[in-house]
Amino acid sequence: MTRVWDVPVHDSTRVRDVRVAAEHAAEHAGLDQDRTVAAALVATELATNLLKHGGGGQILIDTVDADLWLPGAGRGAAVQIAAIDHGPGISDLPAALRDGYSTTSSLGAGLGTCRRIADDFDVHSAPGQGTVALARVYAVRTRRPGRGATGAPVPVRAGGINIPLAAAAYSGDAWACVRSGDxxxxxxxDGLGHGPAAAKASTAAVRQLRHSAHLPPPELLGQLHTALCDTRGAAVAVARLDLADGHLDFAGIGNIGARLRSGDTWRPLLSRPGIVGAHRPARLPHTRTPWNDDSLLVLHSDGLPSRWTPPPVALLASxxxxxxAAVIVRDSSSAARPxxxxxxxxxxxxxxxxxxx
Structure with a gap:
């Protein structure tokens, strides 16, 4: 089931909690001692940076599969650590990414250390809006980011953020990205409801995807319906990109939101009412649309407001x-909307x- 460690960081006592969570996540992902130490160090630095420069915020620690960047076999699982705040932002981000940089009396290890130790690292900061910093530490050290096991360029990349309701141990949502040939x-x-029973349903969907990723979305949803029959069911959306022909096929059952951007235009991709594993529509047409060099797809569960406003196109693509995904969640959240x-x-x-x- 999807295990997520959601740690609010508003005082120094929570930094230890973040480190311990990273160690537990590393054990969950099967990292060895050296990789576990790396994950714990990165998590500690991100939490400390959150307090010193963001005024506090949220640390999300998750385990993700090597299929995340679609590189083929060889990297194993990874611990993903995201630090999210609504603080003042970082005025000089390039300087902040250098080892030894500090605007406080600290040693300045922070973001520079994270970028050096982590296998994947990225950060976005906007004045007055806050900062999102994210790192991944894989079971196997990444040799060449962005390239597959054969050395060929990876044409697309995928990523996600999963936030359980009320900082629960398990999320009823699950996502995955799998490559099968082209x-x-x-x-x-999104498992019906939330908690462990919902997590069981969404986990069953991901497990079936790994066996059936070669199927078109309508056929895959049929397989998923059978696989989820002994669970409470789930809303599921599936998007299948054909790298050779340059088109995207989409089909969904339930209330998973989907938006596709091409050029300067966003368009919704519509799902059919129903629950995978319980109430499957008699007909399940799918949408086929071109996939271009400037395309971008966002899938989201109903924890996100349906009328969220996309950040600038150039920002998301970069x-x-x-x-x-974290920027979308952060900028769509509001204290007025529980x-x-x-x-x-x-x-x-x-x-x-x-x-x-």
């Missing part, structure tokens, strides 16, 4: 997809050219 399939499942469910956002985007070389 096809890349992004799935987001960020690690998980950072883009969250009543798990919240997950998954993003699929072409890999920028500077990440393919």
């Amino acid at each position: 096809h890349v399939t992004l799935l987001l499942a 960020l690690d997809p998980a950072v883009a 969250v009543r469910d798990d919240t997950t956002v998954a993003v699929l985007t072409p890999t920028p050219q500077d990440h393919q070389t």
Whole structure:
């Protein structure tokens, strides 16, 4: 089931909690001692930076599969650590990413250390809006970011943020991205309700995807319906990208939100009413649309407001997809709107050219 460590960081006592959570996540992901130490150090630095420069915020620690960046076999699982705040932002981000930089009396290890130790690292900061910093530490040290096991450029990348309701141990949402030949399939499942029973349903959907990623979305949803029959069911959306022909097929059952951006235009991709594993529609047409070099797909569960406003296109395309997902969640949240469910956002985007070389 999807285990997420959601740690609010508003005083120094929580830094230890973040480190311990990172160690538990590393054990969950099967990291060895050296990789566990790296994950714990990165988590500690991000939490400390959150207090010193963001005025406090939230640390999310999750375990993700190597399919996240679609590199083929060899990297194993990873611990993903995201630090999110609504603080003043970082005025000089390039300087902050250098080892030894500090605007306080600290040693200045922070973000520079995280970038050096982590296998994947990205940060976005905007004055007056806050900062999102994200790192991944894999079971196997990454040799060349953005490239597959054969050394060929990875044409697309995917990432996501999963936030359980009320900082619960398990999220009822789950997402995954799997490559099968020239096809890349992004799935987001929202188990009915929340808690362990919902997590069981969404986890079953991800497990079935790994066996059936070669299928078109309508057929895959049929397989998922059978796989989820002994669970409480889930809302599921499936998007399958054909890398050879350059088109995207989409189908969904339930209330998973989906938006596709091409150029300067966003368009919704519509799902059918129903519950996978319980109430499947008699007909399940799917949407086929071109996928271009400037396309970007966002899937989200109903924990996110349905009328969320997309950040600037150029910003989303330039960020690690998980950072883009975190920015969407952060900028859509409001103290006036209580969250009543798990919240997950998954993003699929072409890999920028500077990440393919």
